[in-house]
Amino acid sequence: MRFKFGKNWKNFAEIITDDKILESEKNLKKFLGLENLKGKTFLDIGSGSGLSSIAARRMGATITSYDYDLESVECTKMVKNKFFRNDNTWKIIQGNVLDLNFCKSLGTFDIIYAWGVLHHTGDQWKAMENIKYNTKDESLIYLALYNDQGSTSKIWKLVKQIYSKVPFFLKPLYVLLMSSYTELKRFLYLSIKFQPLEYFRTFKNYKNNRGMSYWYDMVDWIGGYPFEVSKPHEVFNFFKDNYYLENFHSEGKGKGNNLYLFKKKRERK
Ligand SMILES: C[S@@+](CC[C@H](N)C(=O)[O-])C[C@H]1O[C@@H](n2cnc3c(N)ncnc32)[C@H](O)[C@@H]1O
Known part of the structure; x- marks a missing residue:
């Protein structure tokens, strides 16, 4: 696991x-x-x-x-x-x-x-x-x-448990699906606040996040278990x-x- x-x-x-x-x-x-x-x-x-x-x-x-x-x-x-x-x-x-x-x-x-x-x-x-x-x-x-984060953390735990059971060749697709959901939520949230450009800025500046890469961080986040x-x-x-x-x-x-x-x-x- x-x-x-x-x-x-x-x-x-x-x-x-x-x-x-x-x-x-x-x-x-x-x-x-x-x-x-x-x-x-x-x-x-x-x-x-x-x-x-x-x-x-x-x-x-x-x-x-x-x-x-x-x-x-x-x-x-x-x-x-x-x-x-x-x-x-x-x-x-x-x-x-x-x-x-x-x-x-x-x-x-x-x-x-x-x-x-x-x-x-x-x-x-x-x-x-x-x-x-x-x-x-x-x-x-x-x-x-x-x-x-209460119930949100419980949902994330489940997302990660499912990742561990998904066959290896489908794992990238699973990461893509899960991250699209969170990204869409964030985009809508920023759009409602009239800041849609802020969303794209975060992507552009992702390496400012401790020098990390967006994709590898996502895989680590969706899959990271325990x-x-x-x-x-x-x-x-x-x-x-x-x-x-x-x-x-x-x-x-x-x-x-x-x-x-x-x-x-x-x-x-
Ligand atoms: C999310 S990564 C973080 C890596 C790095 N510290 C960073 O900031 O990018 C978690 C790391 O902790 C390691 N890890 C997990 N359990 C551990 C343990 N019991 N003892 C030492 N390292 C462990 C994993 O192998 C993995 O490399």
Whole structure:
């Protein structure tokens, strides 16, 4: 029933370009509130295509990337070899964020980044517990987690479950059908607000969305399973004892990721 993320990413990796990396860098800078990552260690959990790892590397960080899916690991390696072939400090490994011993074995990092990952593990709360072992005083945790949209989220779960059962040769058609429905809804919504051009602008500027590609994001979105959601206050409460909330952004309706930036409080000695 698991979605093969890596297969999708391998295709995307071939079209990673400098401007996509630049967009990803811009996103990191803006949300982290940091101009560069010189001297910092960066853990990219569920690295997928490797795009964010590349962006963090370009900003000066020392990178460890891991993913559960072997094809994603291969993909991150391919991307690394394309842009940073001679970097011997960059570790890329296969690993599972739900495996506590594995997480502990990695040690601690200045920045722990898990964008769109923990909600696809099958147990996002355990994953959030495990990544705490990768933090030290003042570490930053940057998470993107699906927002709980009530009945809409339940429908999306069903859409994803159906995707996993559709024969492989019909999967692109299924993605097309499902995305046409959401796109039409968005187009009508913007038209009613007298902003139809805004709809086409979003398409044109899609790469500004962390440097991602519309089609690969759609496949990932429609197929991405397991799938869990959470409400912001649940996540705030989960971290509140030992972490400050440094930044928060809700992407709003639709795919509805909530972005969180937590900072580990200093431990009293
Ligand atoms: C939606 S993709 C996001 C990829 C990337 N972080 C990004 O921002 O584009 C989710 C990734 O999480 C990985 N993943 C899923 N479960 C995981 C687990 N238990 N441990 C580590 N990675 C996992 C998937 O293989 C996939 O590459």
